[in-house]
Amino acid sequence: MPVPKKPSATPRLLLRDQVYDRILAAIVSGDLEPGRTLSDRELEVWLGASRTPIREALGRLANIGLVEVLPQKATRVAEIDPVEFGEMMEVLGALYAAAIREVVPLLTDADRKTLTALLKKLVGPAGRKAAQAPEILTSIFEVYIQRYDNRVLLRLPARFDPHVQRILRAHSDQISRTSTYDAIREMVDATLAGDAREASRACTRYFESEVGDFHDQILAASAAPTEKAS
Structure with missing residues (x-):
């Protein structure tokens, strides 16, 4: 999908955080697809912002691995990495399970x-609509994490979530089928019953x-073109 041509309704009024949020949302949704070259001029027209906040936003996105800056x-836009996704989910699964055990x-x-x-x-x-499921799942885990109120734990999901959301949306067909x-x-039933250990175990089962x-499916899908070419 091309960068929108129509200027923002409030040109040059965007703060750098708003510019960052809008580019981030477009990357996560897939509107700015993996591998797409990001032109400063196109982004300026779309966002109604000057080059400085746009470059700052792109630098922040590069720091979390969603944008690649080639000198x-x-x-x-960075390519999707299924291996990295698996590593992130392994970490998140362990963190969520530990937090749920304490927070129930x-x-x-x-x-x-x-x-x-x-x-x-x-x-x-609603959940059967693949586009809705990732957001609902994120909201479920946020209930636990926000109540746990551990600042270190809060930072990790915030860093990982854009990557996770992006790959879930890109492969939403696998989610809806399986x-x-x-x-x-x-997990929720155990939570409502006050059984923290069972809720934690159910969380682990979900991730495993x-x-x-x-994860196995998207790894296979990403490997398929290479196998055909060899």
Whole structure:
């Protein structure tokens, strides 16, 4: 998809964080697809911002691995790396399981109502729409992480989430075909029952089974063109 030609409704009023957020959202959604060259001029027209906040935003995106800056050549959207995705999910799975074990007794009635509503969306028609599932899953885990309120733990998902969301959206067809979310249902059910250990174990099952299967599928998909060419 090309960079939008229509200028922003509020040109030159964007702060650098707003510029960053808009480019980030376009990369995560796939509107700015992997490998796409990012032209300063095109971005200026689209965002209605000057070159300075755009370059700052691209530098921040490069720092988290979503943009590649090639000296004296080009700036482009980073390719999706299925191997890195697997490594990130391994770390997140361990962190979430540990946090859930500690935080279940701390959840409020409002937290539990939110989890119930999100689970209903995930296993219902909305969750079956592949585009919705990643956002719902992220929201479920955010309930636990926000209540845990560990600043170090909060930073890691924030850094990983754009990468995770991007690859989930890019391979949403695999999610819709294979995901049952049984382990997520068990995790929330155990949480509502106050069983922190079982909720933590269910979280681990989710990452080891459904996420593991999904990772295997995208690895196979990424290897397929190479195998044909050899």
